[in-house]
Amino acid sequence: MGRADWMENNWDDDGATLAMGRWIAREKSVTNGRPAYEALKEFRTVLLNMEHKRLITGSLCDGTGVCAIGAWVYQQYRDQGMQPKQAWKKLKSQAGIADEGTYEQWDATLSVGSDVLAITKTLAEMISYQNDDEFRIVNNKFVTLTEELRHKRMLDWVERKIRNSPHFEGAHVLC
Numbered sequence: 001m002g003r004a005d006w007m008e009n010n011w012d013d014d015g016a017t018l019a020m021g022r023w024i025a026r027e028k029s030v031t032n033g034r035p036a037y038e039a040l041k042e043f044r045t046v047l048l049n050m051e052h053k054r055l056i057t058g059s060l061c062d063g064t065g066v067c068a069i070g071a072w073v074y075q076q077y078r079d080q081g082m083q084p085k086q087a088w089k090k091l092k093s094q095a096g097i098a099d100e101g102t103y104e105q106w107d108a109t110l111s112v113g114s115d116v117l118a119i120t121k122t123l124a125e126m127i128s129y130q131n132d133d134e135f136r137i138v139n140n141k142f143v144t145l146t147e148e149l150r151h152k153r154m155l156d157w158v159e160r161k162i163r164n165s166p167h168f169e170g171a172h173v174l175c
Contacts, residue, residue: 030122037167039119044158046075054147057132060095060109068131068154069113076116130157
């Protein structure tokens with residue numbers, strides 16, 4: 001059961017409240033682990049090293065950009081020795097599994113992310129939810145995120161998760 005299970009339930013139902021509590025406990029359990037801490041440090045490096053600091057929503061990649069998971073998977077392929085065009089082609093073939101913005105596309109993104117990156121599905125869900133959220137509160141107002149703001153928000157989020165980890169080794173980690 002993931003975050004979507006409690007988001008779509010009726011909030012008057014006790015089951016939704018329990019589902020939300022289970023998701024929060026799972027999220028905390030995953031992010032407190034050493035594997036997630038190391039993975040988030042790697043993910044931060046990917047975000048910092050992106051040539052174009054933009055993140056799309058609704059798909060692993062499209063003709064012009066990538067989502068957060070897509071950026072990380074692309075970098076993983078490059079680290080494995082693939083040439084840029086080859087890595088992009090492989091990422092596009094994996095993104096083409098389902099229609100953009102559908103639950104099938106969501107599941108495909110999570111599967112590719114957890115399989116290629118060797119991270120838990122919960123961590124992949126957390127990253128995807130942060131990536132696909134459309135709004136940010138700025139000065140007590142909802143602001144629709146641009147691709148550039150989405151990148152900034154993802155970087156802020158991952159740095160906050162690293163800083164709040166029980167494995168945090170000090171500010172030098174974020175330099």
